[in-house]
Amino acid sequence: MSTPTTEPLNASQASLYQQLRAHLAELKLTTAAEHLPGVLEQAAAEGLSMTAALERLLGLEVEATEARRLAGRLRFASLPSPATLEGFDLEAAPGLDPALVNELASCRYLESATNVLLIGPPGVGKTHMAVGLARKAAEAGYRTYFTTAADLAARCHKAAIEGRWATTMRFYAGPTLLVIDELGYLPLPAEAASALFQVVSQRYLKTSIILTTNRGVGSWGEVLGDTTVAAALLDRLLHRSVVLNLDGDSYRLRAHQARADTLRRTTTGTPRPLQ
Numbered sequence: 001m002s003t004p005t006t007e008p009l010n011a012s013q014a015s016l017y018q019q020l021r022a023h024l025a026e027l028k029l030t031t032a033a034e035h036l037p038g039v040l041e042q043a044a045a046e047g048l049s050m051t052a053a054l055e056r057l058l059g060l061e062v063e064a065t066e067a068r069r070l071a072g073r074l075r076f077a078s079l080p081s082p083a084t085l086e087g088f089d090l091e092a093a094p095g096l097d098p099a100l101v102n103e104l105a106s107c108r109y110l111e112s113a114t115n116v117l118l119i120g121p122p123g124v125g126k127t128h129m130a131v132g133l134a135r136k137a138a139e140a141g142y143r144t145y146f147t148t149a150a151d152l153a154a155r156c157h158k159a160a161i162e163g164r165w166a167t168t169m170r171f172y173a174g175p176t177l178l179v180i181d182e183l184g185y186l187p188l189p190a191e192a193a194s195a196l197f198q199v200v201s202q203r204y205l206k207t208s209i210i211l212t213t214n215r216g217v218g219s220w221g222e223v224l225g226d227t228t229v230a231a232a233l234l235d236r237l238l239h240r241s242v243v244l245n246l247d248g249d250s251y252r253l254r255a256h257q258a259r260a261d262t263l264r265r266t267t268t269g270t271p272r273p274l275q
């Protein structure tokens with residue numbers, strides 16, 4: 001092992017140094033232990049005060065701890081894609097108010113347990129926006145979990161059969177932000193609608209939900225197979241909420257059209273609208 005200072009250490013200095021490393025290892029400050037020789041060298045070379053050297057050493061440990069926690073939160077969040085809010089093209093979503101999106105990006109809505117409802121037809125960026133907001137929340141330190149309505153229903157169904165209902169409900173109550181993607185793509189059986197209702201109820205006014213759906217709230221009775229459950233669920237979901245309507249052209253379709261236009265221009269020289 002290289003010696004940590006420019007001058008050779010005498011025996012008692014070396015033993016002190018070893019003891020310091022052992023303390024850091026015992027306290028599981030592995031990053032600080034790793035950087036100890038380097039920081040001591042810098043301290044000697046730059047004439048750092050003891051305060052400055054300690055700050056530098058522990059600063060490295062804090063940085064590594066934060067990075068590890070963030071990685072853990074992102075792993076737990078189970079985001080289905082690398083989509084980010086920064087990668088969301090607001091100009092392609094004219095129905096959206098950029099100021100509102102910025103406000104959501106600040107994560108302040110999580111402090112008031114406000115829900116976010118993203119409504120729109122397929123391909124307009126609902127999932128992208130939900131993933132981007134979930135990523136922001138995880139980055140800001142909030143416990144975040146992403147799931148789909150179908151997955152939530154399947155997991156609750158399995159839990160009921162295996163006698164783990166209470167544990168599963170606690171699981172869905174835990175995260176500060178729960179994203180439920182794709183409500184309405186598949187009709188939910190009555191049992192699933194009531195599981196969803198319970199999840200929404202137990203989070204009500206405590207923690208936020210971001211829910212995406214391709215169905216206007218008027219047809220939720222149909223989606224949930226029960227107008228009473230739908231009304232009660234909407235009551236809780238919308239009581240403190242932000243609703244974003246992402247209607248307009250599908251982004252997927254638009255990208256396809258742009259490619260087709262370019263192709264047509266390069267082959268015929270004149271752009272023509274797609275039918």
Ligand code: ADP
Nearest residue numbers: 088089092093122123124125126127128251252
């Ligand atoms: P939805 O969930 O509404 O069906 P997605 O979020 O899956 O739509 O979007 C479909 C694809 O188009 C994704 O690859 C997404 O990243 C992209 N996309 C949609 N809207 C936008 C946008 N406004 N800016 C950037 N990419 C977008």
Ligand code: MG
Nearest residue numbers: 126127128182
């Ligand atoms: Mg989607």
